[in-house]
Amino acid sequence: MRTLLLLLLFCHVSSAVLHSMKFFITSSTGIPNIPDVVVTLEIDELLLGYCDSNKTIDLKLDFAKSYCTENPEQLEWYKQMCFHFLPTSIKAYTNILSHFFHQTGGDHVVQVLGGCEWDDETEEVKGFAQIGYDGEDFKEFDPNTSRWIAQRPEAFPAKLLLDANKELGIKIKTVLTQTFPEHMKTYVKYGRSALLRTELPSVSLLQKTPSSPVSCLATGFYPHRASLVWRKDGEELHEEVDHGEILPNQDGTFQMRVDLNLSSVTPEDWTRYDCVFQLAGVKKDIITRLEKDRIRTNELKPSNMTVLVTAAVVVLSLILIGAAGFIVYKKKKAISPPSAPDNSAELSEQLNPET
Numbered sequence: 548m549r550t551l552l553l554l555l556l557f558c559h560v561s562s563a564v565l566h567s568m569k570f571f572i573t574s575s576t577g578i579p580n581i582p583d584v585v586v587t588l589e590i591d592e593l594l595l596g597y598c599d600s601n602k603t604i605d606l607k608l609d610f611a612k613s614y615c616t617e618n619p620e621q622l623e624w625y626k627q628m629c630f631h632f633l634p635t636s637i638k639a640y641t642n643i644l645s646h647f648f649h650q651t652g653g654d655h656v657v658q659v660l661g662g663c664e665w666d667d668e669t670e671e672v673k674g675f676a677q678i679g680y681d682g683e684d685f686k687e688f689d690p691n692t693s694r695w696i697a698q699r700p701e702a703f704p705a706k707l708l709l710d711a712n713k714e715l716g717i718k719i720k721t722v723l724t725q726t727f728p729e730h731m732k733t734y735v736k737y738g739r740s741a742l743l744r745t746e747l748p749s750v751s752l753l754q755k756t757p758s759s760p761v762s763c764l765a766t767g768f769y770p771h772r773a774s775l776v777w778r779k780d781g782e783e784l785h786e787e788v789d790h791g792e793i794l795p796n797q798d799g800t801f802q803m804r805v806d807l808n809l810s811s812v813t814p815e816d817w818t819r820y821d822c823v824f825q826l827a828g829v830k831k832d833i834i835t836r837l838e839k840d841r842i843r844t845n846e847l848k849p850s851n852m853t854v855l856v857t858a859a860v861v862v863l864s865l866i867l868i869g870a871a872g873f874i875v876y877k878k879k880k881a882i883s884p885p886s887a888p889d890n891s892a893e894l895s896e897q898l899n900p901e902t
Contacts, residue, residue, distance in 0.1 A: 564743065564828075565772070566591055568731040569662035574637040577654040584634045589662075590734045591742050592771045593799055598629035608799075610738035644680050647701050656681055663727040667735075674723025693720045744769060746800055750824055750835045752842045760789070761809055761842060763822035763835065766802035771795075772827035777807045779820050787811075807837075814839070 569589045575581055582599035589595060595611050598604040604626060606612045615622040641657050658679040665672050676688040684698040686706060693716035697706040709715065735742055748768035754761045765775050771793050777784045787808040793801050807820065820837040835841065 564667050564770075565664060566667060566731060566735055566742070567662065567664045568727055568734070569660065572633060572637065572657075572659040572661075574634075574641055574657040574659075575654070576638075576641055576656075577652075578656075584629070584637055586629050586633060590731065590738065592795065592801070593742070594795075595734065596625070598625065600630065600634040602626075602630050604629060608738065608741065610741060611734070614734070614737045643705070644685075647704055648680075661723065661727075663723055663731060665728050665731055672724050672728045674720070674727060676719065676723060688719060688723070690720045690723055693717055741799075742770075745826065745828060747826065747829070747833065748800075748802070748824065750822065750833050752822070752835060752837065754842050754844045756844070758810070760806040761837065762804050762806045764802065764804045765824045765833070766796065767798075767800045768802075768824075768826055769800045770827060771801045773801070773803065774823075774825040775803050775805045776823050777805055777820060778823055784820075 567590070571587045571589075573585045574583060576583070582601045582603075584600040586598050587594060587596070590608075594607045596604070596606045596608075604622075606615060615625075637657060637659075641655060644657065645651075645655065659676070660679075661674075661676040663672055663674045674690045678685045678687070680699075686698055686702040687696045688694075689696055693713070694710050695702075695706045695716075697703045746767060746769040748765040750763065750765045752761055753764055763775060763777065765773070773793065775790075777788050784807070789806040789808075791804040791806070793803045796802055805822070807822075809817070812820075817837045817839065822835045822837070824833040824835075
């Protein structure tokens with residue numbers, strides 16, 4: 548079933564591109580050395596920019612800098628949002644949440660995730676907004692009904708108050724399904740060369756010890772819409788497999804890994820397994836067969852280990868011999884009479900009769 552869903556997913560995205568825009572707002576109180584409000588904006592999982600209530604703003608991508616250079620009013624709008632509007636509104640909202648939780652002080656964190664997804668072929672748009680409080684989900688907005696969904700009992704009073712203001716719900720829906728997509732389409736237009744590029748990864752097989760799972764690591768790919776699976780005889784495996792998350796690299800690409808437990812597999816059957824990487828929009832898969840010689844491991848090879856052990860024994864022996872000789876020399880020197888003749892020349896002649 549999962550294989551069928553993956554096939555449907557890749558058939559869909561191969562002919563169209565699903566773009567996303569996400570902004571993250573983190574507001575904290577009572578935590579020193581951290582800005583009261585931090586905001587980040589992502590386009591297609593790439594960090595576009597950062598700003599905070601300490602009046603810091605940092606555009607991360609070149610096309611974002613070009614866009615703001617050509618549209619300085621947009622940069623000024625961002626500054627007003629980050630430096631003034633958001634800190635004031637989030638602080639007021641945090642006070643309201645503290646009231647709902649009957650809290651009078653302490654350190655608290657409010658997190659807001661909002662954004663949208665846009666299919667550039669069907670023009671379908673999906674907006675979303677979620678709020679968390681002190682590390683737990685609090686409530687979520689449903690654009691279909693323009694109402695909030697309470698995710699904790701303490702969120703029901705806030706839900707009732709917000710749902711009672713129907714006009715506000717409609718405005719939030721408009722922002723998520725119209726305003727945000729318009730901004731995202733503009734970013735995609737300016738950053739088309741960066742956002743629509745395709746980069747294939749390098750794929751490696753890793754294993755810490757002979758008893759550890761074998762990890763298939765794909766790193767350096769773009770976009771993030773990708774799949775990495777283990778197969779046996781051409782069939783995707785679900786048992787004895789652990790899938791990792793897709794993580795960003797510092798250069799704007801992504802990485803992911805999937806682990807395979809081989810504890811019940813004989814070495815003779817290893818070649819029946821392979822790791823398959825699929826990237827949206829790319830027809831050819833990257834297939835890496837499970838072979839012993841391809842696995843990179845932290846374990847020292849026997850030959851290397853032998854060399855190291857031999858070297859260690861030799862060095863240790865030299866140290867012990869040197870120390871023993873020094874001790875014997877000291878003892879002999881201590882017990883030898885002061886007038887003992889120097890027999891070094893005679894001893895040298897005995898050891899080297901040819902000289």
